Amino acid sequence: MARLSALLLACFCATLLIPSTCVAKLPQKHAALFVFGDSLFDAGNNVFINAPTANFWPYGETFFKHPTGRISDGRIVPDFIAEYANLPLIKPYLQPGFDDYTDGVNFASAAAGVLPGTHPGAIYLKLQLSYFEEVARKLKQQLGGAEAKKLLAKAVYLFSIGGNDYMTITRNQSNALTSSYRKKYMTMVLANFTTVIEKVYKTGGRKFGFQNLGPLGCMPATKASLGINSDCAHEPTVIAKMHNIALPKLLKMIQQQLPGFKYALYDYYTALAERTLYATKFGLKVGKSACCGSGAYNGELTCGGKNGTVKFELCSNPSEYVWFDAAHPTESANRQLANLFWSGPPNITGPYNLKKLFNML
Ligand SMILES: *[C@@H]1O[C@H](CO)[C@@H](O)[C@H](O)[C@H]1NC(C)=O
Ligand SMILES: *[C@@H]1O[C@H](CO)[C@@H](O)[C@H](O)[C@H]1NC(C)=O
Ligand SMILES: *[C@@H]1O[C@H](CO)[C@@H](O)[C@H](O)[C@H]1NC(C)=O
Ligand SMILES: *[C@@H]1O[C@H](CO)[C@@H](O)[C@H](O)[C@H]1NC(C)=O
Numbered sequence: 001m002a003r004l005s006a007l008l009l010a011c012f013c014a015t016l017l018i019p020s021t022c023v024a025k026l027p028q029k030h031a032a033l034f035v036f037g038d039s040l041f042d043a044g045n046n047v048f049i050n051a052p053t054a055n056f057w058p059y060g061e062t063f064f065k066h067p068t069g070r071i072s073d074g075r076i077v078p079d080f081i082a083e084y085a086n087l088p089l090i091k092p093y094l095q096p097g098f099d100d101y102t103d104g105v106n107f108a109s110a111a112a113g114v115l116p117g118t119h120p121g122a123i124y125l126k127l128q129l130s131y132f133e134e135v136a137r138k139l140k141q142q143l144g145g146a147e148a149k150k151l152l153a154k155a156v157y158l159f160s161i162g163g164n165d166y167m168t169i170t171r172n173q174s175n176a177l178t179s180s181y182r183k184k185y186m187t188m189v190l191a192n193f194t195t196v197i198e199k200v201y202k203t204g205g206r207k208f209g210f211q212n213l214g215p216l217g218c219m220p221a222t223k224a225s226l227g228i229n230s231d232c233a234h235e236p237t238v239i240a241k242m243h244n245i246a247l248p249k250l251l252k253m254i255q256q257q258l259p260g261f262k263y264a265l266y267d268y269y270t271a272l273a274e275r276t277l278y279a280t281k282f283g284l285k286v287g288k289s290a291c292c293g294s295g296a297y298n299g300e301l302t303c304g305g306k307n308g309t310v311k312f313e314l315c316s317n318p319s320e321y322v323w324f325d326a327a328h329p330t331e332s333a334n335r336q337l338a339n340l341f342w343s344g345p346p347n348i349t350g351p352y353n354l355k356k357l358f359n360m361l
Pocket of ligand 1: 168
């Protein structure tokens with residue numbers, strides 16, 4: 001609220017001096033950040049609902065020094081993006097009392113998928129969209145239609161979604177995962193995803209950032225649950241790659257249909273897979289096992305001991321690890337991953353990177 005009142009005050013002063021120039025309530029260079037997605041982007045929404053969260057030690061131990069609901073030892077990718085864009089940390093939509101949306105909002109929810117059935121209880125993508133539409137309505141009330149429209153068009157909309165949808169079908173052993181089943185499922189996921197992208201555009205969004213699916217088959221959690229001795233499990237790898245091949249084609253199509261639609265597509269898969277397999281090449285020490293958890297590769301999601309009820313291992317220096325728990329990167333990996341989303345070359349993040357999208361006003 002403080003920031004908004006300061007901006008309104010600035011406007012009021014400007015009105016006294018030159019009455020006709022009370023237009024730029026928000027600084028010219030200001031671009032907000034709206035975050036949609038799953039556990040990789042959840043900054044604490046799930047703390048306030050009955051859904052998986054990590055609101056207990058040792059989550060949050062390195063940067064925040066207390067748990068925040070982020071599923072990492074410290075910051076996650078949207079936190080670094082906000083920093084690079086000169087924004088404060090973007091707050092979770094469900095945080096009580098939070099209603100100044102001028103810097104943006106985070107709608108992401110751990111365990112969420114594109115499809116509502118992926119994890120009942122988490123905030124699935126269409127529900128995140130409806131929260132965003134509510135935010136857009138409130139911005140119009142607070143700032144007026146013209147100013148809100150400007151804010152929404154300048155803002156960047158970040159997405160990390162789909163991994164949980166595909167993990168659901170690879171976990172279900174009774175599914176014969178034929179290629180036609182996979183394809184049908186993917187088509188359904190992408191069709192629903194497209195609807196959400198189009199609605200954000202319709203509400204005024206123009207600048208989008210997508211990270212593709214991470215290496216689902218190479219996560220410590222997947223290797224442990226499937227009892228895999230190799231670096232990556234076959235089935236989840238196939239399905240993640242299939243989605244990641246379809247996504248750029250889909251985005252090109254959307255771009256052709258929606259005037260002014262601009263996007264950054266980040267090859268998160270390659271960035272995270274390389275670090276998992278060759279950690280030392282990236283200044284990290286351990287890529288194949290998690291810092292926190294139990295069992296093979298610390299691949300069981302027991303980090304924090306389910307709040308003190310289960311035994312687990314915790315490494316002494318998370319900054320040497322790629323994975324904090326069995327399915328979520330450490331802050332030090334997240335910083336590297338965010339850097340590539342922000343300013344990576346076109347073969348990693350393209351056609352725009354986030355830095356270019358933020359600077360395009
Ligand atoms: C698992 O797959 C079977 C066969 O396709 C289906 O009937 C069942 O609903 C699925 N279960 C879950 C939890 O997705
Ligand atoms: C979205 O997903 C549902 C299943 O949850 C499916 O019935 C529907 O056809 C999908 N497509 C679109 C465009 O919504
Ligand atoms: C964890 O346990 C402590 C007490 O041992 C309790 O105060 C706290 O609410 C619990 N947190 C969660 C997220 O269950
Ligand atoms: C991207 O291009 C750079 C050279 O500009 C190269 O060093 C790097 O290996 C490429 N990365 C990928 C993932 O292709």
